[in-house]
Amino acid sequence: MIKKAKSGARRGRPLAFQRDAALEQAMRLFWSRGYEATSVSDLTEAMGISPPSLYGTFGDKKRLFMEAVDRYQAGPGEFARNALVEEPTGERAIRRLLMDATECFSDSRHPWGCMVVLAAINCTIESRDVVNALEGRRSDLEHAVRDRIYTARAAGEIPANTDVDALAGAVTASLYGIAIKARDGASRASLRRIVEQVMLLWPIRSGKVRSRA
Amino acid sequence: MIKKAKSGARRGRPLAFQRDAALEQAMRLFWSRGYEATSVSDLTEAMGISPPSLYGTFGDKKRLFMEAVDRYQAGPGEFARNALVEEPTGERAIRRLLMDATECFSDSRHPWGCMVVLAAINCTIESRDVVNALEGRRSDLEHAVRDRIYTARAAGEIPANTDVDALAGAVTASLYGIAIKARDGASRASLRRIVEQVMLLWPIRSGKVRSRA
DNA sequence: CTATTTACATAGCGAACGCTACAGTAATAG
DNA sequence: CTATTACTGTAGCGTTCGCTATGTAAATAG
Numbered sequence: 324m325i326k327k328a329k330s331g332a333r334r335g336r337p338l339a340f341q342r343d344a345a346l347e348q349a350m351r352l353f354w355s356r357g358y359e360a361t362s363v364s365d366l367t368e369a370m371g372i373s374p375p376s377l378y379g380t381f382g383d384k385k386r387l388f389m390e391a392v393d394r395y396q397a398g399p400g401e402f403a404r405n406a407l408v409e410e411p412t413g414e415r416a417i418r419r420l421l422m423d424a425t426e427c428f429s430d431s432r433h434p435w436g437c438m439v440v441l442a443a444i445n446c447t448i449e450s451r452d453v454v455n456a457l458e459g460r461r462s463d464l465e466h467a468v469r470d471r472i473y474t475a476r477a478a479g480e481i482p483a484n485t486d487v488d489a490l491a492g493a494v495t496a497s498l499y500g501i502a503i504k505a506r507d508g509a510s511r512a513s514l515r516r517i518v519e520q521v522m523l524l525w526p527i528r529s530g531k532v533r534s535r536a
Numbered sequence: 537m538i539k540k541a542k543s544g545a546r547r548g549r550p551l552a553f554q555r556d557a558a559l560e561q562a563m564r565l566f567w568s569r570g571y572e573a574t575s576v577s578d579l580t581e582a583m584g585i586s587p588p589s590l591y592g593t594f595g596d597k598k599r600l601f602m603e604a605v606d607r608y609q610a611g612p613g614e615f616a617r618n619a620l621v622e623e624p625t626g627e628r629a630i631r632r633l634l635m636d637a638t639e640c641f642s643d644s645r646h647p648w649g650c651m652v653v654l655a656a657i658n659c660t661i662e663s664r665d666v667v668n669a670l671e672g673r674r675s676d677l678e679h680a681v682r683d684r685i686y687t688a689r690a691a692g693e694i695p696a697n698t699d700v701d702a703l704a705g706a707v708t709a710s711l712y713g714i715a716i717k718a719r720d721g722a723s724r725a726s727l728r729r730i731v732e733q734v735m736l737l738w739p740i741r742s743g744k745v746r747s748r749a
Numbered sequence: 750c751t752a753t754t755t756a757c758a759t760a761g762c763g764a765a766c767g768c769t770a771c772a773g774t775a776a777t778a779g
Numbered sequence: 780c781t782a783t784t785a786c787t788g789t790a791g792c793g794t795t796c797g798c799t800a801t802g803t804a805a806a807t808a809g
Binding site: 498513524 | 569570571572573575653654655656657658659660671674675699701702703705706708709710711712713714716717719720722726727729730732733734736737
């Protein structure tokens with residue numbers, strides 16, 4: 324087992340690879356293929372290290388995946404938290420969430436789609452931990468979206484009788500659907516137009532929920 | 537190799553199992569776990585047959601999966617085509633599509649979510665055929681939804697300047713998102729409310745696209 | 750220097766993968 | 780009956796899976 328040192332000169336032979344760069348490659352592989360479809364030999368090859376180095380540095384395949392998910396959410400997936408926190412109104416926050424998701428999910432510089440949505444859909448029972456972990460991340464997002472819309476309603480931005488849960492559900496469902504469409508190769512322009520369409524759901528302030536024609 | 541006979545008395549030893557019932561079990565397994573995460577031994581156990589019987593009757597794992605997808609679309613997934621064909625107006629067709637999808641995807645009598653959306657997300661490169669096949673099915677659905685909305689627009693049900701592609705994209709993205717939420721265990725009631733929310737996107741007839749508040 | 754610590758490289762573990770060879774069994778054809 | 784055809788059960792093929800035992804190399808500690 325390879326131990327970690329906090330700082331200064333570490334006792335033994337130093338790592339012959341950059342931990343961050345190797346983790347980045349693992350993230351990309353897990354992102355594009357998913358947890359179980361990415362084999363340890365796929366990983367070692369992409370990371371440029373041997374199996375004992377992988378296990379010594381990252382524990383095992385499962386912990387490497389979890390760390391890759393953390394890296395995803397702190398890196399390419401950072402847009403979600405930013406959008407919900409940095410925008411002054413609920414509408415701008417949700418619009419930016421969906422628009423930035425569209426940009427990220429269709430960025431040609433990395434795999435298409437959302438790692439949190441797509442990386443652990445098809446798993447055997449042995450990988451239940453991983454499935455539950457990503458399910459938890461999705462649940463966290465849904466709660467954050469709901470909270471942001473509640474805040475907007477409390478601020479009087481939308482009618483008091485707005486069904487916040489349903490609106491948040493529609494927003495996150497759209498996000499998941501956009502992730503799948505991006506994975507399928509949908510153009511960025513088409514995804515943007517979908518976002519514009521979804522944003523028409525945002526309630527008007529007049530206090531009356533729009534009814535059907 | 538086991539050959540097929542069209543009718544009448546077949547020459548050799550008869551099948552010791554019901555082909556349809558075995559295929560049904562295979563469909564359920566592929567539906568709940570996905571293509572690669574379902575092993576041939578999982579399949580033979582659930583189908584109650586031995587590997588040579590599976591290979592003799594269905595070809596190989598890939599062809600069995602394809603046939604299971606056909607069975608899914610002709611059975612539990614039949615709602616999609618029905619909704620688009622049987623309803624008199626575009627709005628009722630889309631509403632029924634999403635509502636029936638919600639019922640199907642959260643039906644406790646079979647696996648949650650949509651097989652076409654979820655059964656081949658995480659695959660290795662060797663299963664590219666399977667991935668492309670499901671991608672094609674999704675593309676077919678999107679075209680059908682688009683066509684149905686075009687028809688509605690041509691019939692004057694919605695404004696002539698409606699962005700049909702974007703609307704169809706939003707509908708199918710919602711459908712995919714609902715599939716993922718159902719897989720995650722979302723309640724049927726919450727999904728229904730999401731559908732109601734999404735249906736607020738349906739354009740009004742007055743000829744003026746709704747603007748934001 | 751030696752001792753200790755840590756990481757690397759090779760090589761391979763047991764198990765599961767998709768799939769099939771082989772022998773036997775149950776039907777029809779004549 | 781025998782011959783032919785078709786399916787079944789057992790047993791195992793070669794490969795890959797996640798993971799690790801073993802021995803060596805490269806750093807610090809004293």
